[in-house]
Amino acid sequence: MTNENERKRILVTGGAGFLGSHLIDRLIDKGDEVICADNLFTGSKDNIAHLLDHKRFEFIRHDVTSPLYVEVDKIYNLACPASPIHYQYDPVQTTKTCVHGAINMLGLAKRVKASILQASTSEVYGDPEVHPQTEDYWGKVNPIGIRSCYDEGKRCAESLFFDYWRQHNLQIKVVRIFNTYGPRMNPNDGRVVSNFVVQALRNEDITIYGDGQQTRSFCYVDDLIDVMVLMMNSPCDFTGPVNIGNPVEFTMLELAELVIKLTGSKSKLVFEPLPSDDPKLRQPDISLAKSNLGWEPRVCLEDGLKETIAYFKKTL
Numbered sequence: 001m002t003n004e005n006e007r008k009r010i011l012v013t014g015g016a017g018f019l020g021s022h023l024i025d026r027l028i029d030k031g032d033e034v035i036c037a038d039n040l041f042t043g044s045k046d047n048i049a050h051l052l053d054h055k056r057f058e059f060i061r062h063d064v065t066s067p068l069y070v071e072v073d074k075i076y077n078l079a080c081p082a083s084p085i086h087y088q089y090d091p092v093q094t095t096k097t098c099v100h101g102a103i104n105m106l107g108l109a110k111r112v113k114a115s116i117l118q119a120s121t122s123e124v125y126g127d128p129e130v131h132p133q134t135e136d137y138w139g140k141v142n143p144i145g146i147r148s149c150y151d152e153g154k155r156c157a158e159s160l161f162f163d164y165w166r167q168h169n170l171q172i173k174v175v176r177i178f179n180t181y182g183p184r185m186n187p188n189d190g191r192v193v194s195n196f197v198v199q200a201l202r203n204e205d206i207t208i209y210g211d212g213q214q215t216r217s218f219c220y221v222d223d224l225i226d227v228m229v230l231m232m233n234s235p236c237d238f239t240g241p242v243n244i245g246n247p248v249e250f251t252m253l254e255l256a257e258l259v260i261k262l263t264g265s266k267s268k269l270v271f272e273p274l275p276s277d278d279p280k281l282r283q284p285d286i287s288l289a290k291s292n293l294g295w296e297p298r299v300c301l302e303d304g305l306k307e308t309i310a311y312f313k314k315t316l
């Protein structure tokens with residue numbers, strides 16, 4: 001617990017979402033003061049309900065595409081739907097959230113001289129030709145496809161971060177988050193881990209898109225929050241971008257089989273069409289995070305899934 005003099009006032013945008021609410025729990029535990037700004041598009045007050053009466057916590061219903069005037073020392077910019085079905089629901093708004101949201105939060109950081117961390121994504125690599133992905137790979141992204149509102153929006157946000165750094169000397173931090181899962185994912189979120197776990201617990205068909213041979217590397221939320229906080233507090237000359245995620249790679253078929261085993265489900269696998277531009281492979285090279293932040297993930301997929309399954313059992 002930090003003492004009063006070291007206590008920081010921190011803004012978390014998207015703080016009522018899955019990752020944001022876990023991050024806020026960690027910051028409150030450390031003794032910081034937290035302002036959460038969220039428009040509740042995919043997030044929920046349920047995720048922060050336990051904090052609403054806390055004296056070091058404040059919630060503002062706010063859309064980051066509008067300017068925000070608050071006085072803070074640090075900003076974690078997480079506001080943006082992360083699941084394909086949600087970011088494709090209103091793609092123009094997704095681009096605005098990524099781009100106008102970044103401009104407003106960077107303008108705020110500039111005015112109050114706050115350090116600012118951007119929750120970027122492995123999607124900046126698109127459907128990658130380099131495997132595993134290293135930070136110096138520029139990616140292969142379709143600029144006009146159904147995923148581009150998110151992929152290009154996040155790429156433009158990175159570019160804005162680096163221009164504010166070069167032009168205005170802002171203290172920036174950019175993390176490229178790979179697929180992360182855990183308790184508080186929305187059961188209707190549409191991402192693969194929550195879909196499979198919810199389907200398995202209900203003994204419904206498990207929906208495999210394509211042949212299920214595409215891969216992802218899944219990080220448990222606690223490991224990810226550890227490294228986000230480490231990154232924010234790292235020396236100012238370390239801007240990133242830095243990959244954060246768990247490098248152990250699985251096919252979607254392997255994930256489905258593991259979920260069925262751990263839930264003891266009677267679900268059957270069904271195969272559905274692969275959405276367009278769905279990346280075939282995804283695995284982070286995390287050498288940079290290891291060397292500069294002294295971090296590596298600790299929770300294996302089986303242990304993380306057990307926690308996630310227990311959470312969904314309770315909430316469904």
Ligand code: NAD
Pocket residue numbers: 013014015016017018019020037038039040041042043044062063064065077078079080081082083097101119120121122176177178179180181
């Ligand atoms: P989430 O959908 O649970 O959370 C996003 C939050 O942002 C929600 O609370 C939502 O209501 C809020 N939001 C959306 N648009 C907003 C706007 N215009 N103004 C204010 N708030 C807005 O998703 P998450 O998994 O917690 O993702 C958090 C961040 O991390 C996102 O920026 C996402 O792109 C990034 N990320 C997540 C993953 C992952 O695997 N979870 C991977 C890569 C990147």
Ligand code: UDP
Pocket residue numbers: 066067068069070103104105106107108109110111
């Ligand atoms: N901004 C904000 N809060 C602040 C300061 C700025 O939301 O405390 C927004 C403001 O709307 C502005 C944007 O951030 O348009 C970018 O600010 P910057 O100072 O970089 O540029 P300018 O004000 O010249 O457009």
Ligand code: UDP
Pocket residue numbers: 083084179190191192193195196207208209210214216252274275278279
């Ligand atoms: N996927 C799947 N069944 C589902 C949901 C997703 O097979 O019910 C696949 C999806 O096509 C993709 C992978 O799982 O190949 C990860 O999808 P998710 O939406 O979780 O994340 P992203 O594609 O953004 O990495």
